[in-house]
Amino acid sequence: MFVSNGPGELSTWVRPLAENLHQRLLMQPRSSASPLALRLILVPCPNATGQEAEVAQKWKQFEKIHKANSFWKLLLRPGLHDSWPENGIVVFLGGDQFWSVLLSARLGYSHITYAEWVARWPLWNDRIAAMTLDVKNKLPIRYRDRCSVVGDLMADLSVSARVKAPLPKGQWVALLPGSKSAKLCIGVPFFLEVADHLSLIRDECRFLLLLAPTTNVHELQYFGSSKNPITNQYNSVIEKFLPAEKEGSFGKIITSAGTEIYLQEEHPAYESLSQCDFALTTVGANTAELGALGIPMIVIVPTQHLHVMQAWDGLLGVFGRIPGLRWLFGFLLSAWRLRNHGHLAWPNISAGRMIVPERVGAISPKEIAEEAAEWLSSPERLQGQREDLRALRGRPGAVEAMSREVRALLPKALGFK
Numbered sequence: 254m255f256v257s258n259g260p261g262e263l264s265t266w267v268r269p270l271a272e273n274l275h276q277r278l279l280m281q282p283r284s285s286a287s288p289l290a291l292r293l294i295l296v297p298c299p300n301a302t303g304q305e306a307e308v309a310q311k312w313k314q315f316e317k318i319h320k321a322n323s324f325w326k327l328l329l330r331p332g333l334h335d336s337w338p339e340n341g342i343v344v345f346l347g348g349d350q351f352w353s354v355l356l357s358a359r360l361g362y363s364h365i366t367y368a369e370w371v372a373r374w375p376l377w378n379d380r381i382a383a384m385t386l387d388v389k390n391k392l393p394i395r396y397r398d399r400c401s402v403v404g405d406l407m408a409d410l411s412v413s414a415r416v417k418a419p420l421p422k423g424q425w426v427a428l429l430p431g432s433k434s435a436k437l438c439i440g441v442p443f444f445l446e447v448a449d450h451l452s453l454i455r456d457e458c459r460f461l462l463l464l465a466p467t468t469n470v471h472e473l474q475y476f477g478s479s480k481n482p483i484t485n486q487y488n489s490v491i492e493k494f495l496p497a498e499k500e501g502s503f504g505k506i507i508t509s510a511g512t513e514i515y516l517q518e519e520h521p522a523y524e525s526l527s528q529c530d531f532a533l534t535t536v537g538a539n540t541a542e543l544g545a546l547g548i549p550m551i552v553i554v555p556t557q558h559l560h561v562m563q564a565w566d567g568l569l570g571v572f573g574r575i576p577g578l579r580w581l582f583g584f585l586l587s588a589w590r591l592r593n594h595g596h597l598a599w600p601n602i603s604a605g606r607m608i609v610p611e612r613v614g615a616i617s618p619k620e621i622a623e624e625a626a627e628w629l630s631s632p633e634r635l636q637g638q639r640e641d642l643r644a645l646r647g648r649p650g651a652v653e654a655m656s657r658e659v660r661a662l663l664p665k666a667l668g669f670k
Contacts, residue, residue, distance in 0.1 A: 255291065255344050256356060258298035258321075260432055260467055261538020262347030263305055264521060265545070266367065266406050267293065270346065271314040273656040278663075289663070290316035290338075294356065296348040297321050300537075302433050304467040308520075324352070328359055340664050350374055363662045367406065367655060375399065382658045384651075401658060404651030407545035410523055412649045418501070420528045423459035424629055426451065427526055427548065428514065429534040432465030434472070436535050438483055439558050441476035443618055445489040447533060449510040450622030455629060460514040461529060462506070463522050465539075470494065470504065470518065477506070483558060487618065531629055533621065540609070541599035545646055549628065549638040552598040553621060554613040600642055608641045 257267050271291055278289055293315045295305050306320045317335070319327055327334045343357035345366040354377045357364035365380040366372055368388045372381045375396035382403045383389045389400045428448065430440025448460045464473060475481060477491035484490055493507040497518070504516040517525050523546060526532075532543050532550040543550050596602045597611050612621060628634055 254294060254341055254356075254362065255315075255346050256294045256296060256348060256353040257346045258296050258305075258348035259300040259538065260302055260305060260308065260465060261541065263309055264466065265410065265538070265542060266346045267309070268312055268314065268521070269406065269409055269652045270344075270655055270659075271312070273652050274659065275314060277656060277660065292316055293318045294324065294327070295319060295321040296324050296352040298348050302467040308466040328352075328355060331359060342659060342662050344659055354378075365658060365662060367403075368400075372396075372400065379662060380658055382655050401654070403654035403658060404647045405545075406651045406655060407541060408646040409649045409652045410542065410545040411527070411547070411646075416524055416528060418524070420461070420525065421459065424455065424457045425459045425461055425529040425531075426625065426629075427529040427532040427534075427543075428460055428462040429465075429532060429539045429543075430462070431535045431537065432467045432539075434476075436537075437468065437472060437476045438481050439555060440535055440553075441473060442481060442484045442487040442489065443553070443555055444533060445477055445491065445508050445512075445514075446487045446618035447622045447625070448512045448514055449489050449508055450619050451625055452510075452512045454622060454626040458629070460512070461503075461517055461525060462514050463517045463526065466520045470496075470516065473506070473516075489618075530635065531625060533625060536597050538599070544598075544600035544603070544609075544642045547639045547643045549635050549642070550598075550609050551621065551625060551628070552609055552611045553616065554597065554611070555616050556613060557615040600645060603645050604641070608645075609638065 255267055255271065257263055274291065291314060293309055295301070295318070298321065301321060306318045309315060309318055319335070323334065331337055337360055341360060341362035343353050343360070343362050343364045345353035350366055350373045353364065353366065354374045358377065363379045364377060365382060366378050367382045369384045371388060371391055372378065372383065375381060375392050378399060381392070381400040383400050384403070384405050386402050389397055389402055392400055428444045430444045431437050444462070451458050464470070474491055474494055478484065479490060489508045489510055491506050492509045495505040495507070497504040504518060506514050506516060508514065526548065527546050529548055532548045534540060534543060534550055534552055536552055536554055540550065540552055597613070598609050600608045601611065610624070612624070
């Protein structure tokens with residue numbers, strides 16, 4: 254039983270581990286005769302989109318998926334909410350670690366936590382799978398024998414990103430405007446105009462816009478049209494949408510300035526993304542995925558739309574909800590960034606220093622386009638950032654190591670190794 258929360262954890266932790274367990278234990282595709290079945294329990298989380306269950310359902314990896322809004326009913330009266338096998342394992346893969354502790358205790362199941370930064374409840378864990386040795390060393394000595402260092406699950410993204418279908422020639426720039434409506438309504442018109450400016454500066458640029466699993470083309474078209482109130486503050490809209498001609502090919506949008514932007518609608522998109530030379534992205538789990546793939550990037554947070562940013566997750570949403578003048582938002586965010594070394598992107602948080610540039614404030618698409626052009630015209634700078642990003646991730650193999658930890662907890666009576 255996997256416990257997780259948001260779209261980033263689902264795509265980079267949950268799905269790879271589920272696929273590995275099916276390959277090792279169930280001889281994928283799932284066999285109805287197998288004594289083992291995987292379930293996904295989604296827990297309440299402010300960073301979730303509400304569409305995680307629908308996304309995970311498409312993967313066909315789970316016997317059952319329980320949505321986050323039913324978590325408390327499940328926890329309080331599990332027998333009324335579903336039928337549960339006598340033996341089971343709760344695997345924490347995102348969210349608040351306490352929820353998986355409660356769930357494993359309530360069901361009487363074994364419990365293993367994947368700890369990215371810290372294992373908060375070692376006493377109630379049968380096993381702890383740590384991302385780094387530092388996580389293990391933070392544990393009280395009496396619990397360290399329960400912990401194994403498996404590595405970074407995201408390091409295995411490079412394996413799934415092996416190129417089978419090369420992108421057309423050009424200098425490719427990935428556009429990641431976000432996964433939630435509150436980000437898309439800003440990100441789509443902003444990124445469209447960036448693409449327009451950048452295509453004028455560097456005509457060899459090609460653009461690939463990656464749709465998050467929790468959004469679709471119809472939402473993209475809405476936020477890139479005059480129906481989106483924020484669009485009138487920018488000089489670009491979606492003029493035309495051309496659907497993909499066949500399975501596996503790209504759809505395309507054309508801006509009012511004539512810029513062609515390819516659409517990546519299939520998931521996961523690591524094969525296409527890994528071929529991009531550069532990326533423009535909002536904050537979120539996508540910065541961790543880009544970092545794992547070694548894609549140089551600029552992280553963009555335009556703060557001139559406070560009334561929309563109130564719905565953002567994390568610290569930015571908290572600041573956006575503060576009543577008062579715009580300068581107060583800027584002051585508080587600047588003070589926090591100075592105190593915390595400006596770490597909003599996951600690579601910077603992981604490294605404890607600024608590896609990828611973060612552009613926060615009343616920034617314009619033209620400014621971002623000019624900065625992106627400078628990066629793209631300097632292969633040495635791109636390579637330097639690429640090497641810094643790759644140095645943050647360990648070797649591939651963490652998913653297999655995590656799979657071994659889970660399999661070791663399975664009852665021997667099931668006959669799995």
